[in-house]
Amino acid sequence: MAVFNLLVNGERRTVDVPPDMPLLWVLRDHLDLTGTKYSCGIALCGSCTVHLDGQPVRSCATPVESVGDRSVTTIEGLSPDGDHPLQVAWLEEQTPQCGYCHPGYLMQAAALLAENPHPTDEELDDYFAGNLCRCGTYQRIRKAIRRVERGNGQ
Amino acid sequence: MNTGELSRRSFLKTTGLAGTGLVVGFHIPLLEACASPQGTGFKPNAWIWVNPDGLVHVVYDEHEMGQGSSTGFLKIVAEEMEASWDKLVWEPVPTDPSTWVRTISTGGSTTIRLGWDPIRTAAAQAREMLREAAASRWGVNVSECRAQEHFIHHEESGQSLGYGELAVDAGELPVPEDPPLKDSGAYRLVWNSTDRLDLPDKVRGKTRFGIDVKVPNMIYAVVARPPQFQGSVASFDDTAARAVPGVLDVRQIEVGVAVYASDTWAALKGREALQVEFDPGPNAWQSTESLLARCKELAAGECEVQVEEGDVDAALAGAARTLEAHIETGFLDHAPMEPLNATVHVRGSEVEVWVPTQSATSAQRAAAEAAEVEPGNVIIHSTLTGGGFGRRLTPDDAAIATMVAKEKDVPVQTVFTREDTTRHGAYRPAAYQVLRAGLDAEGWPVAFHHRVTGPTPRGLLTGGAESPNYAFPNFRLDHNLEDWGIPLGAFRSVANPHTCFAVETFIDECAHAAGKDPLEYRRHLMRDVNPRLLNCLEMACERADWGKTMGERQGQGLASWFCFEGYMAAVAEVTVLNDGTVQVDRVVTASDHGIIVNPEAVRSQIEGGIIIALTQAMKAVVNIQDGAAVESNFHDYPLMTFRETPLIEVHFVETMERPGGVGEPPVPPPPAAVANAIFAATGVRVRKMPYPRDSLRA
Numbered sequence: 001m002a003v004f005n006l007l008v009n010g011e012r013r014t015v016d017v018p019p020d021m022p023l024l025w026v027l028r029d030h031l032d033l034t035g036t037k038y039s040c041g042i043a044l045c046g047s048c049t050v051h052l053d054g055q056p057v058r059s060c061a062t063p064v065e066s067v068g069d070r071s072v073t074t075i076e077g078l079s080p081d082g083d084h085p086l087q088v089a090w091l092e093e094q095t096p097q098c099g100y101c102h103p104g105y106l107m108q109a110a111a112l113l114a115e116n117p118h119p120t121d122e123e124l125d126d127y128f129a130g131n132l133c134r135c136g137t138y139q140r141i142r143k144a145i146r147r148v149e150r151g152n153g154q
Numbered sequence: 155m156n157t158g159e160l161s162r163r164s165f166l167k168t169t170g171l172a173g174t175g176l177v178v179g180f181h182i183p184l185l186e187a188c189a190s191p192q193g194t195g196f197k198p199n200a201w202i203w204v205n206p207d208g209l210v211h212v213v214y215d216e217h218e219m220g221q222g223s224s225t226g227f228l229k230i231v232a233e234e235m236e237a238s239w240d241k242l243v244w245e246p247v248p249t250d251p252s253t254w255v256r257t258i259s260t261g262g263s264t265t266i267r268l269g270w271d272p273i274r275t276a277a278a279q280a281r282e283m284l285r286e287a288a289a290s291r292w293g294v295n296v297s298e299c300r301a302q303e304h305f306i307h308h309e310e311s312g313q314s315l316g317y318g319e320l321a322v323d324a325g326e327l328p329v330p331e332d333p334p335l336k337d338s339g340a341y342r343l344v345w346n347s348t349d350r351l352d353l354p355d356k357v358r359g360k361t362r363f364g365i366d367v368k369v370p371n372m373i374y375a376v377v378a379r380p381p382q383f384q385g386s387v388a389s390f391d392d393t394a395a396r397a398v399p400g401v402l403d404v405r406q407i408e409v410g411v412a413v414y415a416s417d418t419w420a421a422l423k424g425r426e427a428l429q430v431e432f433d434p435g436p437n438a439w440q441s442t443e444s445l446l447a448r449c450k451e452l453a454a455g456e457c458e459v460q461v462e463e464g465d466v467d468a469a470l471a472g473a474a475r476t477l478e479a480h481i482e483t484g485f486l487d488h489a490p491m492e493p494l495n496a497t498v499h500v501r502g503s504e505v506e507v508w509v510p511t512q513s514a515t516s517a518q519r520a521a522a523e524a525a526e527v528e529p530g531n532v533i534i535h536s537t538l539t540g541g542g543f544g545r546r547l548t549p550d551d552a553a554i555a556t557m558v559a560k561e562k563d564v565p566v567q568t569v570f571t572r573e574d575t576t577r578h579g580a581y582r583p584a585a586y587q588v589l590r591a592g593l594d595a596e597g598w599p600v601a602f603h604h605r606v607t608g609p610t611p612r613g614l615l616t617g618g619a620e621s622p623n624y625a626f627p628n629f630r631l632d633h634n635l636e637d638w639g640i641p642l643g644a645f646r647s648v649a650n651p652h653t654c655f656a657v658e659t660f661i662d663e664c665a666h667a668a669g670k671d672p673l674e675y676r677r678h679l680m681r682d683v684n685p686r687l688l689n690c691l692e693m694a695c696e697r698a699d700w701g702k703t704m705g706e707r708q709g710q711g712l713a714s715w716f717c718f719e720g721y722m723a724a725v726a727e728v729t730v731l732n733d734g735t736v737q738v739d740r741v742v743t744a745s746d747h748g749i750i751v752n753p754e755a756v757r758s759q760i761e762g763g764i765i766i767a768l769t770q771a772m773k774a775v776v777n778i779q780d781g782a783a784v785e786s787n788f789h790d791y792p793l794m795t796f797r798e799t800p801l802i803e804v805h806f807v808e809t810m811e812r813p814g815g816v817g818e819p820p821v822p823p824p825p826a827a828v829a830n831a832i833f834a835a836t837g838v839r840v841r842k843m844p845y846p847r848d849s850l851r852a
Contacts, residue, residue, distance in 0.1 A: 021419045029417040034366035035359020039491045040572045044788040075359030082358035090357045094754050098220030099356030100491040100540025125797035134491050134541050136765025138799040
């Protein structure tokens, strides 16, 4: 076991866990941030996506010891009031069904748009190659992202 | 005692809510056949409760798993009651199914179609009672009192009273038996889209699914289970497992060895360190190949006739030509994104369960059996589910988690990993179907014989094939099924995806054999049998520009199907790449679901239904080797991806017919439509799911 002092959603959080514990389980079991989801456990589905210094990572395959000083952002910290343009667009397009994988999509999409506000369709395909949705909401995800690109409400 | 008193009593008894105000109970039948209107023996399983604060609580027992039916249900209440949409409150599924008047189970695309009449009637009763209460408060005739937007208005005096202000008075009145229902022309919510109630929390990461449940003093567990479905634990050594930091205990339970830990990761590490020898049990001979060979034997053996119309044998013997096709489809796992899990606290003879279930009744019974207590001693908290698709009708999660938890006096959350979830599914059964058709000199069918083989039970195998949508003068459906000991269950649309795939690709084959256009052929055979389905087919073909010129190795294909009271047609456009990869470019659907309460939610269901259908057509299958499932995670059980998603265009038949099913009907047609498009593109007839890519290379 080892003590880690993490910066999560702008707050300092201290946990005493094995160094190889994936960030996913630190967030879920130790910090009660359950918006980050477990689904495959081996970085195949993207449901556990969080940001480290703004970069999307699969928290299920990120040992807590590798986080270091980087700032962790989860879906709970994506925006203060749940009003990130993507969250607004997600609702406008009525995007989720069961909703389980969507925190992962939102985190992945937020990182993309921060870096590349006008991705091509091909870039979107590449960017979301590692995210899976069993309900099949893909077409709405694409529309929601395009809606943000255009400025919401248009 | 009038139904109002009965309703209030049972409401208080089974919901535990304080019932001041107006309570109207109603009964939603589980199946069409069980419809029992109010009156003698009135047993409500749903209530509208108007609280004096003006909020309208709706209590019922259907589960929300992302299909959006909770929003639809409440919309019907608001529509008929003339209530304000923002005053509706959606209550959780009741926690003691043993006192409930029906099995609590959400499946079969039933919530809206079976709820439609009872919900409207109850909401109309509430509205009429509120009008009566206002009329008597003002001393005017009720006919002068108009309900609108959560108020009763009296035009002449200009007075208005809110529903909350009238709730207590209205609750004292008798429940009118036959309230007038709103004219469909006056609908303001139905057939218009309303934002779903479950979505704001979902995009904020706030929704607590089953796996997100936290209760005080909770510990975590995973279970090492034999890979074989009928296997068992022979021996185990837990020395290394117990040495893992965070591991609290290791115990053998009925179905395997449970590792208990202070968090999920420690439990997983403990299981990894555990040494277990398994006895494979009696079915280690089973493999995908041996089961297919067994099916072929069954198909050649004596079959049980399920439907026989006319004389198929004579018609086949007299036919100008006959066609035969053998259709193979494999086992499928639902693969909900939220893996199976349940949190259970066994306190002596009392058990409390938190589980993302589609059937609180099944979960309660399963937990009760595992804990050896009466079902009434088990409290079931039905959480939202990260995908259901039928998987969560089978209560193995609640059963196993209870076996795990009864060893402990603290609550235990048992997590099934993705691998556990995939390898111990409640699979859609594999099937091997033989279809034979006899055609007359002009190519029209004179006989159609549909044979289904595979595992029992019959309902999971032959469903949807009983009553063809085509005029077949002679028709037989028969089957030869046996128990294989492989865990099976209902998967979205149940048997229809494989029976539809067989029939809709074979009828296409018949059309081509007859030298006729597939739409024209179906039109001729369908118009007297299922005109509503034909209407969808015509609409889909029109919107897709059926018959347009396609490029090289490109094609259009169509299919249609009727199930769960939903009519669905699909036209697919594909490009078959030289390496045999099928690229689905576009899917156009037209469907008739009767009245659509929430069009955007229904559209979403259809888009998703197409994706889940294409996954089974092109990507994922569960193979069996040595009596166990081979696939384990998304690398070998791949789902359709963002990139592979075709352009989807959804069209509805606008109608005021009563609501039909929505969740299941979109799944059957797409795999057949795509297979027919592949034939148009390549001349290769696909008779297997997932499609065999090798046969499609240029």
